[in-house]
Amino acid sequence: MTTPEALRQTPLTAFNIAQGGKMVPFAGYEMPVQFPDGVMKEHLHCRAAVGLFDVSHMGQVIVRPKSGRIEDAMLALEQLVPIDILGLKAGRQRYGLFTAADGGILDDLMIANCGDHLFIVVNATCKAADIAHMRSHMSDSCEIEGLTDRALIALQGPEAEAALSALAPEASGMRFMDVTETTLLGSPAMVARAGYTGEDGYEISISADRAVALAEALLADARVRLVGLGARDSLRLESGLCLYGHDIDPSTTPGQGSLEWAIQKVRRNGGARAGGFPGADVVLPELEKGASQRRVGLLPEGRAPVREGTALFATESSEEPMGRVTSGGFGPTVNAPVAMGYVPAELFDAGTILFAEVRGKRLAVSVASLPFIAQRYKRS
């Protein structure tokens, strides 16, 4: 157990406490699981208006090419991820995965092309390992800088554009996965039109000493309410998004994690830059022949949530579990329990009925396609 004294704080921890945040240890940080509104209201508010999330625990990393040529940094990073980085235009970002030699997933991340450098956001629990991993493989050609003096604020929901445009008018012209370096409250900020809720919105990286001022300025708009990690989890689960360490981890491959969409043709067998990342000999053939087990959506038929770790059975009486739930809870927008888990190939199909064992009872769950709710990204 981590003692509370050992927990790290974000630039917004004191602000979160002052706003009534119920603080819990998360990834080594003291983070708000909810505010006085509660998880249910925070979740629904984010889908209806705008939620503001402190996600400053996440790792922010800058990769600079020593040659000054961004292509050198892109090609260096391609040695660690099965992603087309070279094809990423300036001002755009995309989702990626660090893979291990056995094809397992070491972390998932966002990679932005900022013109003369790459800006990367990684999970809090993995950031030290990710930075070490990049330094050990990319230091010949790149400087890897972990940013420790930055906050990360997510602004998510259908009114996010209106709320942020009041401070930075250029925000309204951005599309999903655009990134731009701009000025907020007179300070430089890095803004991405992306997020982790399934809603339209932004993630804003700003200097730590300006984080509270930015949060206050955004919250001055009555449409914006604070949202904690509890609703962040239910929002991303409804939207079918993976939580690293739960839905994907070193024991699961990209194919098993249903993340083949993240691997562009150019990095697959037959592509111009096929392979060349750790575990390519496992990951790429699996994309062609199909994974033996796979992450799917699961809709419990009753009202009882089916939580992480719950065993899945093929029938009401079968003795050996054939799968497991990796994320599960209640979806406030779906207004029903929702879950994700791994099942073997023969049980992938949507509508297949499985049984989850909850408190000694076998509850029927149906395999469902993800996401559970329509994602509302601003693609054009």
Next chain:
Amino acid sequence: MLKFTEDHEWLAIEGGVATIGVTQHAAEQLGDLVFVDLPQVGAVIEKGGVAATVESVKAASDVYCPLAGEIVAVNEDIANDPSLVNRAPQGDGWFFKLRLANPDDANALLEEAAYLTLIG
């Protein structure tokens, strides 16, 4: 007779039958409930046994049986609408009625004043 437990339950005891629910404080701590799993009528439960389970968006929590006895009624209203527990935890949001195996054991439970001191 109204009694409380350190596990944040209340018991209204009349004629050897206790109506049992969770306290206002517990309901606030649990957050918005989305599911309640109640015991079967007729179930015999030991003191400290799990009598019910409640689930919020985020987590599941057990409700323990504060005394030994037999379940003689359950509140189907909270199974149909778990938010009733949040709205009226010490009224319409009761959980179950327990015929006490040893009614005198209730004397060892907390008085309301002692419970209020406990939660500060």
